[in-house]
Amino acid sequence: MSAEHKKTLILRYYEEFDKGDLAQVEDMLAPNFVAYLPGMSEPLDRETFKQFALMFRSAFPDIQHSFEEVIVEGDKVVTRGTFTGKHQGKLQGLPPTGKHVTVSFIHIDRIVDGQIMEHWGQADMVGMLQQLGVIPLPVWQILKIGAIALTIVCLIGSWVLLKT
Structure with missing residues (x-):
């Protein structure tokens, strides 16, 4: 798979997530997909990640990702950008605040056979919680x-x- 195809796959993944088409998102994940997220005691398998994505998408149904950089190196795609959204649903026990957030992130995704095999995500969660008034x-x-x-x-x- 070419670097351009890998970049297109990842950008399409975020586009479908932003649109709320989680079935398309799920199709892009390899059967043995694993995600590594801060604050999680262990890596998330495909099903657990899907539940996390559903919860996050419900909390921010108008989420929009924008990208400042997309770098492809070997089998990995690095994305750096921000996501914005209005907190309209429960977020890990936090009731909706109705507040808008802008959160910076850096993600690394590993592509194998045209699917996302691994995901490492880092986002400014402290900044998000400050924007929500929690911290x-x-x-x-x-x-x-x-x-x-x-x-x-x-x-x-x-x-x-x-x-x-």
């Missing part, structure tokens, strides 16, 4: 936001004084 912002970010707000107030005050 508070770090103090330095709150101070940074406060400093920006104070600067704006001072600039407006100076402008008002100059006008009078």
Whole structure:
């Protein structure tokens, strides 16, 4: 399989996932597919990964992936990008917040015989949980936001004084 075909397969995988066509997604996974995801105590087999994908897709039914880089090297395809979506369904016990998220990710997929055999996924889950309001912002970010707000107030005050 050429590098271009591998790239097309992976991009089609995300396109079908975003559309919600999980039957097409499942067809792209090898029978002995394995996924390695952070926070999971062990690799996910095809069926467990399918359940995880269903849960994630239900939590973000309008999910959209966009890609900044797609790199093909040998039997692996690396994708780097972001996904966006509105939290509208239960996410691992977290009730819907109605908040929009933008989450960066890097994925590596190994292709064998035209199917995805292995998947390694890393995403900014802490950032996502902060956007959902589950984890508070770090103090330095709150101070940074406060400093920006104070600067704006001072600039407006100076402008008002100059006008009078």
